[in-house]
Amino acid sequence: MIRIKLLVITISLLILNSCNGKKTSNDLQPVNTEKKLNTPESNTNNQENKYFSSLDNQISQVVRTIFQDSKGNLWFGTQNGAFKLQGDSLIQMDKIVSASGKGVTIKDITEARDGKIWLGHTDGISSVDGNIVTNYYESDGLISNDVWSVAADDKGNIWIGTIEGMCVFDGEEFKAFKLPEGKKDKTLSISSSKMVHNIYQDTKGTLWFSSNAGLFSYVNDSLTNVSERTGIQTNFINEVFEDKKEELWVSTKAGLYNLKKDHSENITEGKIETGKGIGSIAEDKNGNLWFVSDQHHLFTYDGENLIEFEQTENNKAPVTFEIFKDRDNRLWFVGFGGAYRLENGNFINVTRNGPW
Template sequence: MKNLNLNYSAIKTIGLSILISVFFTSCDGQVKKNTALLKIAPEQLKVHEDNIVLRAETLPEFLSNPNEQDYQGNQISGVVRTVFQDKNGNLWFGTQNGLCRYNSQGLDYFDITDKDGKSITVYVIVEDKSGAIWIGYGGGIAKYDGAYFTNYYEKDILIKSGLWSMVADKNGLLWIGTTQGVYTFNGEVFTHFEIPEGKADPTRGVSTSRMVHSIMEDSTGRMWFGTNGGAYIYDGTVLTNISEKDGLRSNFVNSIIEDRDGNFYISTAHSGLFFYNGDTLTNITDAILGADTGIETLLEDQKGTIWFGSKGRGLYSYDGKDFTTYQIEESTTGPATFQIYEDQQERLWFVGFGGAYRYENGNFVNITRNGPW
């Protein structure tokens, strides 16, 4: 692999909104950078959950298709962007209609709003090592401590850039992917993390040259970033790029996961799914999908099976040798799946346009406000 090495200097807090970068080229041609970065403190707004909670049964029906008038099962939301189960067993859903949580008390919605008081779309939900739940949405992030939601707003990082991905690493540091790059957040200040610029994808409704579609921490503590310039790996000192020059065939990377054997799967927006063993890249979907099919979300389940959704709304699993194709009976085209998720009961969830589904006993079950939970 040809590596792009960026050596990061120690970051110091400074008092001005300035990013200072000094580039130089070493004798071996590697690009190195010494950087002093501003740490930006966001605005905060704290509210108790009792002041914003809404019981599901008090809300109007959410339709899977707003153009149809007939009863559609009272969906959790017409569009579910993400699902997450915390260590206490609570199920959280990020939707086009905001945030909701299911537990033994039932289904609750939380009326979280952005800086302008408008309803939000939740893109990602994670839990840090302290048990705090972090909600990433268009225009901000919120932290739930079990009683209070603390909303964090920053006009340039979150509101103008737009949050797209987020992960809490093993140390509790939050990594945030936006349309304008990566930032870290320690609960007090945002710090910019520089990643080289790629290209905007003209086939997508939202795309920029600095787009960060996904972030993942591997078993060794390295951070992986899916960008429009390929995949990037940060080991704490060096930033390494995997892209078309290495055989990726498309620099538009959607998702990255690590399997139980320490290998990686990299999904691309236009050229299928790649297997990466740390040395070589192999496209594994050409035979079943063709060379130009985009792959979206990825998951390895507890049995070691890889699940993924294609841009054409197909759902597939891969056991290392064979592929299986799945179809949700309620739809002739299958779901447009934003996320595939496995909960603590080893149940598989598929969420996206049309609501939430769970795969049980060989069938896809539509999970509505009324369950089955």
């Protein structure tokens, strides 16, 4: 059994304006923001590990996203909520909950310029400011509680992508931001014509919206359909990634595109099987791109060669939802199966006990 030390902090917050301008108050329950996880005495009844009996003490059976904040803390977004690694202590943020008080699955994490951590999940969005957790729902102005992406821009706005489109929070109210409507991806179990998969701001300040209607850029209050302008041959866009040379890469249903000013190049076309498409992208310390194809295959690209990383039964990543490089230039792979780091060509399972 996991022994949990509770730190209870009581707080009431007034949630600001909703999209329609109506004031809504959200009196929080006593805020128990942190649960420190101790080593379980036994894993015999550990439901999280029932599909991974050989792996002890997983952070979660499913880790959907990983993020490192400006203080160096690592955050893990899982099907069992959010976990923060502070020093060598893994802490569960247990007051990130649904409107009915139930647990949520974290899908995306970002940090605003004021240091607040924002988390998008299956029942809204939540902010963490020190020991204060604030949860926002449709009743507070969100266009949908089913949030898939969240990003903070350099002006302090929080952009929220949902299954029903996108809105932006300026600290006082949520305002709908209209994108063209696309099509539902019928190859996925969860999809919609308005889904926004990823929101990203590049080093030049341009915002990028990856949706089921294509790729859009937004700068100086002007929205541009980049898919149409550059010839991307699909409207199912997963994410945008900027490498250290400030080149932009776009993962799509049809392959991995290198995005130029007025055209794009599909570097995977005719070279690999994309299946359900290209997923997460990251760059290692040597400047090689890593990306996921068809949910199960890992590839590297050095600017010339596409090479599949050979996984074996004794050395393999999880079914990878996200690849992430931390400040120490370490590559993380998180997904169905938990959290792993790639070290000297070997995948190291990172459990609740580390190794950190």
